[in-house]
Amino acid sequence: MPPELVNVFKALAHESRLRLLGLVAQREHSVQELAAAVGVSEPTASHHLALLRDLGLVSRRVEGNTHWYGFEGDALRDIARQVLTREGVARLADQTPRRDSPEAVITNFIDAEGRLTQIPAARKKRHAVLAWLVRKFDDGRRYPERELNEMLLRFHWDSATLRREFIGYRMMARERGVYWRLPEADWRAADSAAPID
Amino acid sequence: MPPELVNVFKALAHESRLRLLGLVAQREHSVQELAAAVGVSEPTASHHLALLRDLGLVSRRVEGNTHWYGFEGDALRDIARQVLTREGVARLADQTPRRDSPEAVITNFIDAEGRLTQIPAARKKRHAVLAWLVRKFDDGRRYPERELNEMLLRFHWDSATLRREFIGYRMMARERGVYWRLPEADWRAADSAAPID
DNA sequence: CATCTAATTAGATATACATCGATATAAAGG
DNA sequence: CCTTTATATCGATGTATATCTAATTAGATG
Structure with missing residues (x-):
């Protein structure tokens, strides 16, 4: 290792x-x-x-x-190679998750390619995974449902559930088929918020 | 910078x-x-x-x-390139001199290419410069005078003075035209030892 | 100009770690 | 075996720095 x-x-x-x-x-x-x-x-x-x-x-x-x-x-040498390119440096953002942080959870649910292997059922784990996923979307940008779907499918086949959960956990808002991220402060501490379904 | x-x-x-x-x-x-x-x-x-x-x-x-x-x-990127090769890493040994250490002195007497600009006259500084220089030679290896000269000339034109001072400060020993390093313990604390000339 | 927002700076506290002397281990040589 | 030599580990101490809250600065907005 x-x-x-x-x-x-x-x-x-x-x-x-x-x-x-x-x-x-x-x-x-x-x-x-x-x-x-x-x-x-x-x-x-x-x-x-x-x-x-x-x-x-x-x-x-x-x-x-x-x-x-x-x-x-x-x-x-391996490390030097990694920081030679901007892409290599960009990868640092997802690595080095803090121990015991919610983010440590997600490593159990994503595979080598970064796809979700499953959407966890336990509320806290589900929240952590959704939090990780919603951060893949730009803050402030508006996503038509079609585009949102396309991006979600890169992570998991069940994009419909993911869309619904984003709304349920108040991580995203929707209006007339357009989605956008809500401020993280609104849902960060809301581990106990009830999901819609 | x-x-x-x-x-x-x-x-x-x-x-x-x-x-x-x-x-x-x-x-x-x-x-x-x-x-x-x-x-x-x-x-x-x-x-x-x-x-x-x-x-x-x-x-x-x-x-x-x-x-x-x-x-x-x-x-x-510059740094990554430096540690990609063993030679680059080896250069780390001379860099990062500790503040206030004798080695901080030498930076005033070497130029960008690592050549001596002058051989300082003040005893302590001269000692520091010679200590830095003698470490360029392998411990335990024996150098015929001709080879020693060749290496010294890469640092300063006056190889004769450098040879003499190495002996004077007990940093090197000589026998029948062959030179070798003496243990650092022998001259390290000997800042006050009298040079021969 | 009062107010709001985003970022920075100051001050206080807590944690991590570098260092050294003393002690312990381990091999070599009488 | 007992001594010597080279490293390693332990325990104690001091210094560097990560972090927070509170206060300050600076730009935007009514």
């Missing part, structure tokens, strides 16, 4: 660790050498190296008492 | 900021939208956005009361 993106950035967000990484990228080093070169105590260096190793950024080769740390370029 | 590398990583080392960046990479957003989407208060979002903007990662377009934040891909 590749490391969480944000954790890799946290690892890189420190001068000492950046320098450690640079040094091992030049050649293998022992902990002593690294501690001296970076200007920290050996426990501190050891601590940083363990962190980098957990993320797969450095390797370790044990030779007697001496531990030789080396460079592992793969993880870093 | 491009932002310090480590500061960019610090900016990315936070879930909220990663998601903010992802959102603005999709399209422009107001602060309200971003705060709601990420799940933080508006001041907090504003704080993060200011940070990202300082580093040139996002742009801002003011329209009445509303501030529209957008994506600036250049800074990120």
Whole structure:
């Protein structure tokens, strides 16, 4: 399992660790050498190296008492590639959901392509999934029913239920066959609002 | 002036900021939208956005009361390119010198290409510059004088003085025309050791 | 000019994490 | 075995920074 993106950035967000990484990228080093070169105590260096190793950024080769740390370029390269393009960066928005947040729920209901595998029945989960889905639509823009349908079908075959639920949960409003998003403040805390059906 | 590398990583080392960046990479957003989407208060979002903007990662377009934040891909792309190669990563070792450390001194004596502009006369500065320079040589490897000279000339025309000073400061030893590095522990704290000439 | 709205800034508090000395582990050498 | 050497882990401490509420600024609107 590749490391969480944000954790890799946290690892890189420190001068000492950046320098450690640079040094091992030049050649293998022992902990002593690294501690001296970076200007920290050996426990501190050891601590940083363990962190980098957990993320797969450095390797370790044990030779007697001496531990030789080396460079592992793969993880870093994968991440660098991802942020090279705007599309790659845009994907960051959906990733890194906060633990315990409603958004953690939805990962159980969407597949690799981002389609809904099912519309959950439990109210809280249904709310979370609908909240995730409604955010795919632009705020302030008006969607004719035909266009709304088209977009919903990209996520799930049952666009009719989704349309109805958006209205029921007050996430969208409808007038003469045209739909638009309602302010999130109106439904954010309304986990207990009764859906229409 | 491009932002310090480590500061960019610090900016990315936070879930909220990663998601903010992802959102603005999709399209422009107001602060309200971003705060709601990420799940933080508006001041907090504003704080993060200011940070990202300082580093040139996002742009801002003011329209009445509303501030529209957008994506600036250049800074990120430059950094991604740097960590794509092992050589790029290896360069991190010399960069990000710690403030007030002896290494901060040397930035005044090297030019953009990494060549020495002069060999400082003041003992402490001279020591710092020589320490930086001697680290360019592999530990444990033996350098015939001819090879040593060749490498030194890449940094400064006066390779003879540099050779002599390495010996004087006990950073290198010489025997029958062959040079090698001495352990850093031997000269690290020896700022006051008298040079030979 | 009073009022409203959106964003920012200030101030206060809480959490995360970097660092070091002390202690523990583990291998090598007498 | 006992000592030495190289790392790693523990525990304590200090610093950086994320977050909020409250106050302030700035533009729009009646």
